[in-house]
Amino acid sequence: MANHATNLSQKHLAVLIDADNAPAAIVEGLFEEIAKYGVASVKRIYGDWTVPQLGGWKKVLLDHSIQPIQQFAYTKGKNATDSSLIIDAMDLLYTRRFHGFCLVSSDSDFTRLATRLREEGLTVYGFGEEKTPKPFVSACDKFIYTELLREDALLPVNGSAQVDPGVGKAEVAADARKRPKAPIGFIVKILDDIADEDGWANLGTLGANITKLRPAFDPRTHGFKKLSDLIKGHPQTFELQARPVAGGTAVMYARHK
Structure with a gap:
C-alpha cells in the first residue's frame, strides 16, 4: 500500500x-x-x-x-x-x-x-x-x-453529557433503565493487564485494548459520552488522573482501586 x-x-x-x-x-x-x-x-x-x-x-x-x-x-x-x-x-x-x-x-x-x-x-x-x-x-x-x-x-444522561431539553424527565428515566450496564469487570481486567507498576494505565491505550477484544464497546451505549466519563461515573471502582504534557495538554490515566 x-x-x-x-x-x-x-x-x-x-x-x-x-x-x-x-x-x-x-x-x-x-x-x-x-x-x-x-x-x-x-x-x-x-x-x-x-x-x-x-x-x-x-x-x-x-x-x-x-x-x-x-x-x-x-x-x-x-x-x-x-x-x-x-x-x-x-x-x-x-x-x-x-x-x-x-x-x-x-x-x-x-x-x-x-x-x-x-x-x-x-x-x-x-x-x-x-x-x-x-x-x-x-x-x-x-x-x-x-x-x-x-x-x-436520546442524548446520554451521565458523565459530562447534557440532557436534551425537549426530552421529558420520565422519558429520560425510562431510557436510562433500558441502557445495559457497563462491563465494569471486563474493563477492570483489561486495565489490570496493561497497568504499570503503580497500577496506572493510559486511557487511550485502555480504550484501544477494549475495542480489540470487543469491537462493539461504546460508552454511549451505557449512557456516557466518552470512556473518561464512564470511568468518572464509577468512582468506587476507578481513579482518574490528568497528567500534563508538553504543549499544555493533558493525558488521562486510570487506575483500578
Missing part, C-alpha cells in the same frame, strides 16, 4: 452502505462518526432504487454526496445488492488507495468481506443495528450501533 500521512484527516476511507439494511435516519450521525476516523473519499449506497422502500434515502443522497448504485433484484429472495457491494469493495481494495472501509449494514453476509479486508491490513469500521449478528460485529475492528447515530436518539 502506498505511504500516506498518518494524520487522521488524511486517512482515506471507503464508505459502502447497504440501503436495504440501514435506515436513512442515521445519515447525519453516520458521517459525523466517520469523520472521527478519517476522510470519506468514496461514498456509495446500494439498493434497488425503483422500489418505494428506499424513498428515505433518496431524499438525503444529494445533500451528502452519496453515489447511489442501482441493483435490480433479478430473482425473488436473492440479495443482489450484497453481491454488488462486495464486488465494488474488492475493486476498491485493489486500488491500494484506502486505509480502511466503513461497511454500513446489519447483514451478517458481510462477515467474510470484513475479514478479507482486514487480512489486507485495512481497518474495518462496521455500522449496524443492535440486532446485527455477532459474527459480523466481531469481524470488524470497531463496530458502532446505529441506534446511537439516529437524529431522534
